[in-house]
Amino acid sequence: MHHFFPxxxxxxxxxxxxxxxxxxxxxxxxxxxxxxQRKRCTPECALxxxxxxxxxxxxxxxxxxxxxxxxxxxxxxxxxxxxxxAMRSIIxxxxxxxxxxxxxxxxxxxxxxxQIRQAxxxxxxxxxxxxxxxxxxxxxxxxxLSPMDSPESQQLQLGMGVEQSGNPGLTLFQNEVNDHTPQQxxxxxxxxxxxxxxxxxxxxxxxxxxxxxxxxxxxxWGQQICYNENNDKSQMVNTQPLTIQDEVTHDYDEIxxxxxxxxxxxxxxxxxxxxxxxxxxxxxxxxTQSIQHVAGNTLKNAQLQxxxxxxxxxxxxGLGFGYVIxxxxxxxxxxxxxxCTGSELMQALTFF
Amino acid sequence: xxxxxxxxxxxPCAACKFLRRKCIKGCVFSPYFPPEDPIxxxxxxxxxGASNVSKLLNEIEPHQxxxxxxxxxxxxxxxxxxxxxxxxxxxSVLQRQVLRLQKELxxxxxxxxxxxxNQNILNMPQSTSGNYPQNPHALPPNYGTYSWNYNP
Numbered sequence: 001m002h003h004f005f006p007x008x009x010x011x012x013x014x015x016x017x018x019x020x021x022x023x024x025x026x027x028x029x030x031x032x033x034x035x036x037q038r039k040r041c042t043p044e045c046a047l048x049x050x051x052x053x054x055x056x057x058x059x060x061x062x063x064x065x066x067x068x069x070x071x072x073x074x075x076x077x078x079x080x081x082x083x084x085x086a087m088r089s090i091i092x093x094x095x096x097x098x099x100x101x102x103x104x105x106x107x108x109x110x111x112x113x114x115q116i117r118q119a120x121x122x123x124x125x126x127x128x129x130x131x132x133x134x135x136x137x138x139x140x141x142x143x144x145l146s147p148m149d150s151p152e153s154q155q156l157q158l159g160m161g162v163e164q165s166g167n168p169g170l171t172l173f174q175n176e177v178n179d180h181t182p183q184q185x186x187x188x189x190x191x192x193x194x195x196x197x198x199x200x201x202x203x204x205x206x207x208x209x210x211x212x213x214x215x216x217x218x219x220x221w222g223q224q225i226c227y228n229e230n231n232d233k234s235q236m237v238n239t240q241p242l243t244i245q246d247e248v249t250h251d252y253d254e255i256x257x258x259x260x261x262x263x264x265x266x267x268x269x270x271x272x273x274x275x276x277x278x279x280x281x282x283x284x285x286x287x288t289q290s291i292q293h294v295a296g297n298t299l300k301n302a303q304l305q306x307x308x309x310x311x312x313x314x315x316x317x318g319l320g321f322g323y324v325i326x327x328x329x330x331x332x333x334x335x336x337x338x339x340c341t342g343s344e345l346m347q348a349l350t351f352f
Numbered sequence: 353x354x355x356x357x358x359x360x361x362x363x364p365c366a367a368c369k370f371l372r373r374k375c376i377k378g379c380v381f382s383p384y385f386p387p388e389d390p391i392x393x394x395x396x397x398x399x400x401g402a403s404n405v406s407k408l409l410n411e412i413e414p415h416q417x418x419x420x421x422x423x424x425x426x427x428x429x430x431x432x433x434x435x436x437x438x439x440x441x442x443x444s445v446l447q448r449q450v451l452r453l454q455k456e457l458x459x460x461x462x463x464x465x466x467x468x469x470n471q472n473i474l475n476m477p478q479s480t481s482g483n484y485p486q487n488p489h490a491l492p493p494n495y496g497t498y499s500w501n502y503n504p
Contacts, residue, residue: 065408067401074399077435089440093427101408102416105439106423112446119453126460133467140471 029053036063046072050087061094366393371402380406384421395428396421 030041031048032055041048047068051059062071071090078086097104367381368374370393375382381402385393396405405424409417431438 065400065404067404070399070401074431074435079436082436086436089437092440093438097408101412102420102423104420104423104427105443106426108443109439109446112443112450115450116446116453119450119457123453123457123460126457126464130460130464130467133464133471137467137471 032056032059061098065094366390399428399431
């Protein structure tokens with residue numbers, strides 16, 4: 001009987017059977033959603049395009065947080081074109097909640113806010129330092145162009161220069177931020193302060209409308225949706241900003257020694273005193289000590305900064321910085337005369 | 353009748369009021385969904401569902417439940433305002449801001465290096481070969497705009 005049944009017909013029948021089985025959800029498996037719910041995965045299954053059969057863990061998280069009905073409801077509310085994006089965000093949110101059951105996505109937001117604050121502080125510091133350099137350069141150019149009348153006038157010029165400039169670094173930064181920040185002026189991330197209060201502050205944060213969102217196709221959060229099925233949660237969400245921040249901090253630590261803590265400069269001072277063998281350092285030390293006597297603690301800090309500066313940038317750089325600091329402190333310290341300070345430092349200068 | 357509580361002890365919490373059920377003494381929702389703020393629970397229920405929330409809360413330590421509820425409330429409100437991205441939209445914005453700040457920092461630090469090294473070259477007296485300041489970031493003397501002829 002068998003040989004009456006042509007082989008090509010067998011092939012056709014087998015092919016048809018395969019097609020039917022594929023229509024029913026694949027020969028392999030139902031989608032992860034239907035698998036989880038232990039039901040047949042039909043061609044009309046709305047979740048099948050978003051949950052491959054092997055993504056059981058991902059669906060489990062989404063189901064735990066939202067539930068099938070709520071997911072479907074969300075999908076019904078959005079445009080068909082945005083369904084994939086909506087599903088991605090749902091999956092991301094559920095994975096975050098799985099990673100951190102207490103804070104969920106809010107934990108990620110807090111982390112990012114912290115990073116932003118740190119970066120803003122650092123940027124402000126660097127801007128200020130850059131401004132100092134620029135001013136110093138301008139003063140030096142002025143000095144080169146016009147002959148020096150007297151130490152006093154020079155000191156006054158340098159001293160006053162700083163006060164006039166204000167905070168140009170911050171201005172630069174403000175301009176930059178105003179260009180890019182969606183709708184809010186530059187305030188330290190307070191604008192993003194997350195607290196459920198039902199008031200306007202909260203709504204400002206959340207108000208990212210879908211049109212804007214449509215430009216977010218290449219956003220970074222999407223790259224972390226490859227939730228590892230091996231349950232290795234450490235690979236998951238975005239540690240990249242944190243990593244970048246750490247690296248940057250590490251690389252640039254050496255660059256702005258001016259802003260080391262007082263403790264650091266103090267330890268520098270101690271070691272400097274320990275190495276007091278050559279006369280040039282003692283001359284300089286005398287000059288610096290005389291400053292100390294005059295002003296006490298307030299100037300002491302400034303002097304520590306100056307010494308640090310001297311070590312790294314040489315005498316004139318240190319002097320320039322010292323003049324700048326003195327200029328800033330002039331308002332606070334009535335008794336110190338710049339001439340007095342200048343003459344002592346000039347003493348050190350002549351030694352060199 | 354406790355005088356210190358914010359609401360009458362027999363008044364149902366916002367959750368039980370919404371669900372139209374008796375608010376029993378050990379109701380898991382009542383500490384976190386006071387009746388004065390019904391919208392909070394309404395939002396959370398719309399997006400996540402009461403049963404999911406109660407399961408979630410039961411898995412968390414009691415001292416962390418308030419934070420959990422607040423984060424859920426925030427996420428629910430975000431999802432209602434933006435059904436496509438929800439709170440993930442805010443994350444996206446913040447991530448871009450972090451990246452932008454990093455780039456700005458990189459650029460500004462590069463400027464700083466340039467400036468500091470240029471000033472080193474300018475400030476260096478002619479005859480101080482031995483006392484040349486050890487700037488780890490010094491560029492070669494003839495780098496850039498200055499035609500300083502460094503002769504030790």
